[in-house]
Amino acid sequence: MSTTTGTATGASTGSVVSADGTAIVFDRRGSGPAVVLVHGAFTGRGHPTLTGVATALAPWFTVYDYDRRGRGGSGDTAPYTVEREIEDLAAVMAAAGGPAIVFGGSSGGALALEAAARLPAVAKLAVWEPPYHVGPGAPGLPDDFGARLDELVRRGRRGEAVELFMVAAAQVPAGTVADMRATPFWAGMEALAHTLVYEAAVMGPGNVLPGERIAAIDRPALVLTGADSPAWMADAGRAVARTLPGAAHRVLEGQTHNVAPEALVPELLEFFVAG
Structure with a gap:
């Protein structure tokens, strides 16, 4: 069961109850085939990157931008498991009316891959730099x-x-993190600290690439990486693309891990509309 209300931003806000009773809140924009966006660490519904993606895709798709459990307006039923997060995504796709295209960024990309390995309702899959550790330069x-x-x-x-x-x-220098502690947004990051435990669970011990599960995904897939991201993230993207049967791999020039929505949208739109 889901509920929806209108907002002043052009999006409608709704909620759906996941399998364990947790309320999952989403923003919905546009009309057409369903696309669900899955956030990575420290981000959620309303973050500028995926809000920009959702707004740009809305003329062609119905885009669901949701708060993962423990974030924003969504609930957080204990104990946490990755399987429950997959059930949350399944509930959002059910609220969208059935099969959906899924795009996940960073550790949200890893969650999207885990979900696609288990949920036939993932019709297509696109991921941005899932941070698996496959090369010598990885943390x-x-x-x-x-x-x-x-x-x-x-x-x-x-x-x-x-x-x-x-x-x-994330390989942010300790001095930079020390400076971040004095910024207004640090309090918001601390408020999400418990979800970093969830990110670690999604990635698994050592962020090892789950090759067997990824190789079993038989849906159309797109892997995106940034030309200016750390080399180990490029290694991870190539490894995911090699492991996913028939996946396409695109490198976005001028982009780091903190990717701009205007760089993502043309690649996503081309992939989403392809037969």
Whole structure:
């Protein structure tokens, strides 16, 4: 069951109840075949990147931009499991009326891949730089990285959890993170610290590429990477594209991991409308 209300931004806001009773909130824009957007770390419904993608695709598609559990307006029923996040995505696709195209960015791309391996309702799949560690330049994360994040959050040390994630997983220099602590948006990042544990669960120990599951995905797929992103992310993109049967791989010139929506949209639109 889902509910929907109008907003002043051209989007309508709705909610759907996931299999475990968790309310998942989404913004819906446009009309046409359904596209569902899956966010990565620190982002959610209303973030400028995927809001820009949703707005640009709306003339051709009905785009669902949703808050993953634990973020924004969505609920957060314990205990967390990746399977429950996949059920959340399934619930959003059901609210969209059935099979849908799915686009995921960063760790949201990894979640989209995990979902596509399990849900036939994913009709097409596009991902932006899922951060698997496949090359020598990738960050070295311990197998208990998620447990370390969880321990910090449970002890109320949310800022330290954010700092650990940013430095160890996102390779942001420690000095830059220290400067970020003085910015107005740091409080919002701390508020999402518990979801970093979820990101670690989605990626799995060591961010290892789940080759067997990805190789079993038999839907049309597109992998996108940025020409100016770290080399290890390019390695990951190529590895995903090689593993996904028949996947296309596109490199976006001038783009880093913090990709601009106007760079994504032409590639996504071409792929989504292709037969």
